[in-house]
Amino acid sequence: xxxxxxxxxxxxxxELVRELRDRGFTVIAPTVRDGAIVNAPIESIDQLPRGxxxxxxxxxxxxxxxxxxxxxxxxAGAQSMKPILFPADELIWRGRKDAAGTFSVDRDPSAGDAPxxxxxxxxxxxxxxxxxxxxxxGRGFKDAHYGARRAGxxxxxxxxxxxxxxxxxxxxxxxxxxxEGYDLSLTEVIAGTSHTFVVDVGTDRxxxxxxxxxAGVAADADLAAADxxxxxAAIKMGRDLNTNGxxxxxxxxxxxxxxxxxxxxCLSCTNCTLVCPTCFCTSVEDMSDxxxxxxxxxxxxxxxFSEDFSYIxxxxxxxxxxxxxxxxxxxxxxxxxxxxxxxxxxxxxxCITWCPVGIDITAEAAAxxxxxxxxxx
Numbered sequence: 001x002x003x004x005x006x007x008x009x010x011x012x013x014x015e016l017v018r019e020l021r022d023r024g025f026t027v028i029a030p031t032v033r034d035g036a037i038v039n040a041p042i043e044s045i046d047q048l049p050r051g052x053x054x055x056x057x058x059x060x061x062x063x064x065x066x067x068x069x070x071x072x073x074x075x076a077g078a079q080s081m082k083p084i085l086f087p088a089d090e091l092i093w094r095g096r097k098d099a100a101g102t103f104s105v106d107r108d109p110s111a112g113d114a115p116x117x118x119x120x121x122x123x124x125x126x127x128x129x130x131x132x133x134x135x136x137x138g139r140g141f142k143d144a145h146y147g148a149r150r151a152g153x154x155x156x157x158x159x160x161x162x163x164x165x166x167x168x169x170x171x172x173x174x175x176x177x178x179x180e181g182y183d184l185s186l187t188e189v190i191a192g193t194s195h196t197f198v199v200d201v202g203t204d205r206x207x208x209x210x211x212x213x214x215a216g217v218a219a220d221a222d223l224a225a226a227d228x229x230x231x232x233a234a235i236k237m238g239r240d241l242n243t244n245g246x247x248x249x250x251x252x253x254x255x256x257x258x259x260x261x262x263x264x265x266c267l268s269c270t271n272c273t274l275v276c277p278t279c280f281c282t283s284v285e286d287m288s289d290x291x292x293x294x295x296x297x298x299x300x301x302x303x304x305f306s307e308d309f310s311y312i313x314x315x316x317x318x319x320x321x322x323x324x325x326x327x328x329x330x331x332x333x334x335x336x337x338x339x340x341x342x343x344x345x346x347x348x349x350x351c352i353t354w355c356p357v358g359i360d361i362t363a364e365a366a367a368x369x370x371x372x373x374x375x376x377x
Contacts, residue, residue, distance in 0.1 A: 002185070002200035005218040005226075006210050010195050013071070014045045015213040016156070016184075017119070023209070025117035025154055028084050030077055035063060037077035039084060041113070048120070049074060056164035056349065057238070058358030069195065072120060072188050075164035076348045080125040080277030081118050085149045086132065092145075092284070094296040109145040115152035121182070123175025124167075124348040126157050128277035130181050135280065135340055145299075154205070159187040161229045165238030166349030168362055172243060174346045177230035184210070187226035198226040239349060239362045242369065250334035253368045254326070262364060263322035265357050270303035272351035272359075273328065278344050281309065304328050329364060 008016065020027050021043065029042045032049045042048065053064040054074040066073045095105040121129070133150065136143040157178040160169070169175035178185045183206035187198040198218055201207045273279045283302035288295040302309055305324050310317035318324045336344030345361070352360045 002202060003204075003207060004201045005223060006199045006201060006215040007218050007222055008186075008197040008199055008210075008213075008215050010045075010071075012213060012215060013186075013197055016209070017042065017045055019209055019213050020117040020119075020154060020156075025115055026113040027117045027119050028081065029119035030072075030074075032063065036061065037063070037074055038079060039077065039081060042119070045071065048072075053162065054164060056166045056353045058166070058352055058360055059354075059356055060358075061353050068190050070161075070188055070190060072158045072160075072186070073162050075160060075162065075167055076122055076124060076350055076353075078350075078354075079275060080128055080348070080350075081121060082128065082132070082277050084116060084118070085129070085153075086136070086146055086280060087112075088301045090145050090299040092297040092299055095294065097293045109148045111148035111151070114149050115154070116149070117154040117156065119156045120186075121155055121157040121178075122160050122169075122348070123157065123178040124160075124169045124346040125277050126155065126178050126181050127174040127346045128348075129155075131278050131340070131342060131344070131346070132280065134342070154209075155182045155184075155202075157182040157185040159185070159226065159230055159233070161188060161233050163233055163237050164349060164353070166352040166360075167237050167347065168239035168241050168349060169347035170234040170237045171239070171241040171362075172343060172345060172347040176233035176237075177226075182206075187229055189222070189225045189229065191225070196222070198222045239352070239360070241345075241347065241362045241365060243343075246365065247334040247337050249365070249368055250330045254330070256368060258364070258367055259322045259326045261367075262325050262359065263320060265359055266305075266321045266325050267357060268305045268307075268321050268324060269356060270305045271354045271356065272361075273303040273305060274301065275350040275354045276332075277346060277348060277350070278332075279303070283309070304331070325359075329361060332361075333365065 017027055027042050028039050030037050030049055031040050031047045037049055048071045050071050051066045051069050053066045055062045055064055093105050093107045095103050097103050136146040160176040182202045185200040189196050281302045282299050285298045285300055304327050307316045318327055332344040
């Protein structure tokens with residue numbers, strides 16, 4: 001439950017961004033680039049995708065024009081906040097040889113432009129951050145690089161009022177309205193000429209930021225409008241995922257002939273894992289210059305769809321597309337729960353949108369269950 005609920009005007013939204021920047025945060029927010037909505041540093045709300053919507057379905061992503069001037073009138077962007085907190089290429093160490101021939105190594109993790117204000121985070125992506133917090137910071141061995149970027153971050157989440165055809169966050173309980181893990185959470189309310197933001201306050205520092213910019217107190221009508229937007233969005237989800245007994249369903253179908261059908265379509269391109277906000281598989285690359293005076297080691301994103309990913313002496317453990325897709329979906333929907341105590345899927349639908357052949361995780365799970373999938377749009 002929120003600590004309190006406030007309201008902001010459009011001008012107040014701009015003041016919120018300015019206040020966060022004045023407090024030393026690098027504000028990372030959705031913006032339009034190269035025909036897609038991506039997360040990048042912004043300086044003002046003029047850089048947000050105002051009046052931009054989207055169409056998403058199997059292997060389809062298109063931006064559209066809205067007439068209502070909404071700032072958050074689209075669904076999940078091309079990427080979550082994962083590349084900000086867990087970059088695709090992370091320097092682990094760099095070594096240099098000085099004039100005397102002594103080789104010195106720098107191992108300090110870089111936080112980049114942290115602390116970050118993560119602005120406009122959808123409920124699905126907010127849950128993905130919580131999953132990474134647990135896996136990368138909440139267990140026996142902590143990821144220093146992730147921790148340096150995550151430390152002190154300020155989260156402004158947003159209710160997804162217009163989900164895409166590939167969204168199913170309501171099925172897995174991560175949205176459309178964020179419920180926890182935020183400092184502030186916005187619900188954009190547009191009614192006629194009125195354009196406001198209902199703001200759920202999650203932390204004391206979130207309250208302090210709103211006090212600094214003079215945010216108003218929400219009335220009962222504001223609360224009702226925000227609730228109605230969230231309820232309507234849940235009904236408009238483009239996909240459903242039946243989670244009843246899903247873990248046991250996946251385990252029981254380890255040798256299902258259905259994996260051959262999936263393999264006949266899967267390109268093993270790794271797109272689904274690269275856009276997934278919870279996948280965190282990596283590999284290590286060593287580099288050196290031609291003179292031998294500098295060397296570095298990098299952690300880079302990898303994917304279980306790559307044959308080399310499961311390579312050990314003698315060959316790859318999972319040589320076929322059949323086995324690699326089965327590994328991915330079973331880990332995501334079943335083994336992840338045994339391993340980490342939670343599901344590995346947050347219902348963002350990106351793996352459906354960005355699969356070039358339109359493979360649908362909800363449809364594949366339904367096929368194993370022997371029931372038709374539900375695509376509402």
